[in-house]
Amino acid sequence: MSQYTQPPTYHMPATAEFVYLIFAGVAAALVALYALYLAVTRRTAFPLLICAGAFLTVLIEAPADILGNAVHSQLGQRNAFTVKGAPVPWGVVLTYGFYAATLPVVLFDRIKAQTLTPSFWWKIYAAGLLAVCAIEQIPVHFGLWHYFGYQPFKIWEMPVSMVFANAACVVVPALLVYKLYPILTGWRQLLVVGLIPAGTMAGWAAASLAIINALGTDTQANQGIVQIAAIATIGLSLLVTWAAITIVYWPATVGSKDLRGEAVSTGGGLPHESLKKATS
Amino acid sequence: MSTPDLTQPVSDPQWVMPSPAGEILLAIFGGGAAVFAAYCAYLSYRKRSPLPLLFALAGGFSIMLEPIADALGKVQHPPVGQINAFVTAGQPIPWAIAIAYIWYFGLGPILLWRFAERRSMTPRRWYVAAVLAFLSVTLVEQLPIAIGLWKYYGHQPLVMGLMPIDMAIANMVSVILPMVVLYAIWPILTGWRQLLVLAVVPICVVGGHTAAAAPAYMLIDANPHVPSVFVHLAGAVTVVFSVLIVWLSVKLLHGGFPEITADRAAHRAAQQERPEQVSA
Numbered sequence: 001m002s003q004y005t006q007p008p009t010y011h012m013p014a015t016a017e018f019v020y021l022i023f024a025g026v027a028a029a030l031v032a033l034y035a036l037y038l039a040v041t042r043r044t045a046f047p048l049l050i051c052a053g054a055f056l057t058v059l060i061e062a063p064a065d066i067l068g069n070a071v072h073s074q075l076g077q078r079n080a081f082t083v084k085g086a087p088v089p090w091g092v093v094l095t096y097g098f099y100a101a102t103l104p105v106v107l108f109d110r111i112k113a114q115t116l117t118p119s120f121w122w123k124i125y126a127a128g129l130l131a132v133c134a135i136e137q138i139p140v141h142f143g144l145w146h147y148f149g150y151q152p153f154k155i156w157e158m159p160v161s162m163v164f165a166n167a168a169c170v171v172v173p174a175l176l177v178y179k180l181y182p183i184l185t186g187w188r189q190l191l192v193v194g195l196i197p198a199g200t201m202a203g204w205a206a207a208s209l210a211i212i213n214a215l216g217t218d219t220q221a222n223q224g225i226v227q228i229a230a231i232a233t234i235g236l237s238l239l240v241t242w243a244a245i246t247i248v249y250w251p252a253t254v255g256s257k258d259l260r261g262e263a264v265s266t267g268g269g270l271p272h273e274s275l276k277k278a279t280s
Numbered sequence: 281m282s283t284p285d286l287t288q289p290v291s292d293p294q295w296v297m298p299s300p301a302g303e304i305l306l307a308i309f310g311g312g313a314a315v316f317a318a319y320c321a322y323l324s325y326r327k328r329s330p331l332p333l334l335f336a337l338a339g340g341f342s343i344m345l346e347p348i349a350d351a352l353g354k355v356q357h358p359p360v361g362q363i364n365a366f367v368t369a370g371q372p373i374p375w376a377i378a379i380a381y382i383w384y385f386g387l388g389p390i391l392l393w394r395f396a397e398r399r400s401m402t403p404r405r406w407y408v409a410a411v412l413a414f415l416s417v418t419l420v421e422q423l424p425i426a427i428g429l430w431k432y433y434g435h436q437p438l439v440m441g442l443m444p445i446d447m448a449i450a451n452m453v454s455v456i457l458p459m460v461v462l463y464a465i466w467p468i469l470t471g472w473r474q475l476l477v478l479a480v481v482p483i484c485v486v487g488g489h490t491a492a493a494a495p496a497y498m499l500i501d502a503n504p505h506v507p508s509v510f511v512h513l514a515g516a517v518t519v520v521f522s523v524l525i526v527w528l529s530v531k532l533l534h535g536g537f538p539e540i541t542a543d544r545a546a547h548r549a550a551q552q553e554r555p556e557q558v559s560a
Contacts (some may be wrong), residue, residue: 004370059498063352067369083498180528191524194495198521201494206487209344216347216369239479240487243461250464250532 005069005149005219012073012089016142021078021091028097035105042112046189047105050177053196054101058093060201062086068162068208069215072145091144099135100196103128103174111178118245125171125241132166133158150219152227161230164237165208172203172244179248203244207237291370291433297358301427302374306363309380316383320390331474332390338481339386343378345454345486347371352490352497353447354434376429384420385485388413388459389477396466406460406530414452418443435508437496437515446518450493453522457488460529492522 031054035047062083065071072089080090103124110116133155139145140157151159176199177184177192184192205212214222214229316336323332349355350371357374365378395401424430425442438445458481462469469477490497499506499514 004368060494063497066351067348179532194517194521198491198494198525201497202487202491205348205490206483209348209482209486213344213347213368216351216371217367236479236483239476240483243480243483247461247464247532 004216007069007071007148008146009075010071010073010143010146012076012078013143014076016139017073017076017078017089017091017144020139020144021089021094024091024094024098028094028101031098031101031105035101035108038105038108042108044189046181046184046192047108049189049192050104050108050196051097051101053193054099055093055097056193057100057197057200058088058096059083060197060204061088061092061096063201064204067212067215068147068165069149069151069219070145070147070162073143089144100170100173100200103170104177104196107174107178111181114178114182116178118249121171121175121245121248122241124174125167128167128170129163132170133163149215150223150226151215152223152230159230161208161211161233164234165204165211168207168237168240169200169204171241173199175199175244175248203240207240208233210236291354291356291359293359295356295358295360297361297363297374298428299361301429302358302361302363302376305424305429306374306376306379309376313379313382316386320386323390323393329474331469331477332393334474334477335389335481336382336386338389338478339384340378340382341478342385342482342485343373343381344482345489346373346377346381348486349447349489349493352500353432353493354436354500355430355432355447357430358428384417385455385458385481388455389462389481392459392463396463399466401463403530403534406456406526406533409459410452410456410526413455414449417451417455418448421448435500435506435511437500437512438519444496444515446493446496446515446522449519449522450489450496453492453525454485454489456526457529458484460526460533464533488525492525493518495521 032048032051035051038047039045058080062081063086065086065088066084072087072092074087077087077089078091079087080093081088104111107116136145137157140147147154147157147159147162151161153160155163173196176195180191180195210229210232211226214226217225219226317333320332320336324330347368350357350373351369357372357377359372362372362374363376365373365375367373392401395405421430421443422441425432432439432444432447436444436447461480461484462477465476465480495514495517499511
């Protein structure tokens with residue numbers, strides 16, 4: 001079989017890991033406390049279930065590391081669990097407590113009111129790009145985790161492909177929660193615990209399918225392919241986000257007639273802007 | 281702190297592709313792809329539309345799912361003596377499989393064509409399609425697995441016969457979800473927008489499969505110390521996720537959640553009343 005880029009072995013910097021553990025713990029605690037506040041004042045367990053789903057999402061970290069050529073420093077790590085040889089430290093477990101929960105928890109009142117617009121979600125996506133890029137800079141710089149092999153187009157420490165893939169995986173589950181909130185009542189609220197990990201996995205894998213395949217080769221020998229895949233990831237991330245927003249704002253009822261050339265009505269099919277452009 | 285256990289269950293690097301079964305598989309799958317592509321070319325000519333050929337191409341592009349599913353789902357194509365197309369993430373993908381994706385994921389949109397043009401799909405028809413897809417994706421793998429052309433190795437949940445049921449149903453999601461999304465955006469697939477198919481199909485294939493199979497992926501790839509009951513539980517959750525993804529996407533497509541409709545209508549009415557009150 002061909003050689004492919006394997007993760008080197010790194011020493012975990014003890015002090016930096018401890019500091020990050022505290023930071024992640026505090027951040028996760030703040031989000032959880034705010035979720036608790038919302039749960040008490042709005043009299044619903046939903047925000048807390050979002051937090052539960054967010055913590056569960058850490059289970060995709062190891063598959064994502066394996067596919068995305070990332071590794072948490074192995075030697076001396078405060079290890080929570082290991083999947084397929086990819087170790088996940090406790091700091092990362094706590095990270096998911098805020099990484100996957102912050103957006104739906106902070107937006108909870110607006111999710112409840114169903115007042116978010118497509119342009120708002122695009123602003124969230126843009127903010128998400130900045131946030132996911134910023135949050136990993138310091139840990140990577142201090143060696144808590146690494147993007148190994150050839151990974152082109154880095155913004156300081158962070159590969160651009162992972163910035164766009166991670167932004168999609170933050171926005172997609174929040175969009176799904178927003179869309180399905182009106183039906184997640186009673187026992188169905190429990191579904192959000194699975195919705196967030198599944199949505200995160202779907203958004204990340206769909207956006208990064210090209211770069212995943214490229215990173216699985218000998219990246220030093222296939223730099224051109226990796227570069228093309230990295231650029232493709234930007235487009236895929238935008239497409240995934242557009243598709244998710246379009247699905248969320250799909251009209252409530254769909255007519256049975258052919259929609260080509262018809263002006264959309266409230267009972268029509270596609271969003272008005274899409275149809276108007278298609279038929280012009 | 282301790283060094284985590286980095287050992288991982290690995291596939292058998294000495295496993296030999298049975299011959300001439302491997303060549304026969306390539307002939308059958310390749311012949312099928314040739315017939316299907318020719319049929320798509322005929323449809324494109326008859327309908328004066330590039331869409332049928334684009335569906336075939338998009339199906340081929342969806343091969344990017346295979347290394348992901350193989351790596352995370354512990355599937356192995358025999359490496360020794362394989363007629364290899366490419367290798368990524370240590371997963372050797374034979375030409376037979378690479379070519380088979382053309383019809384595996386291209387056939388669904390072609391079968392959907394008539395219904396999409398007439399906008400005549402109903403939830404019941406979708407569920408029938410899902411059942412047929414499940415049976416098809418399960419049947420198509422039985423003989424090759426029995427002959428030893430590929431295998432599911434390691435700690436697999438819910439194995440009935442030769443194939444884990446959770447993987448079979450996740451495969452069904454990866455077939456049905458692109459069809460649902462294509463049906464939804466069918467009216468805007470005009471002009472250059474038809475090229476979107478080349479990206480929309482693969483992202484729905486990968487996103488749908490990974491969202492459904494996320495629980496299984498997380499625990500199938502766990503270290504050997506995970507009790508088997510958790511692995512089977514993950515498989516069961518994968519089955520539930522798969523059913524929910526198909527059910528929810530079909531319901532959303534056909535406006536089947538009156539709660540969402542009522543919610544949106546109420547908010548729209550409230551927003552319209554506010555300007556009227558202000559002007560009054």
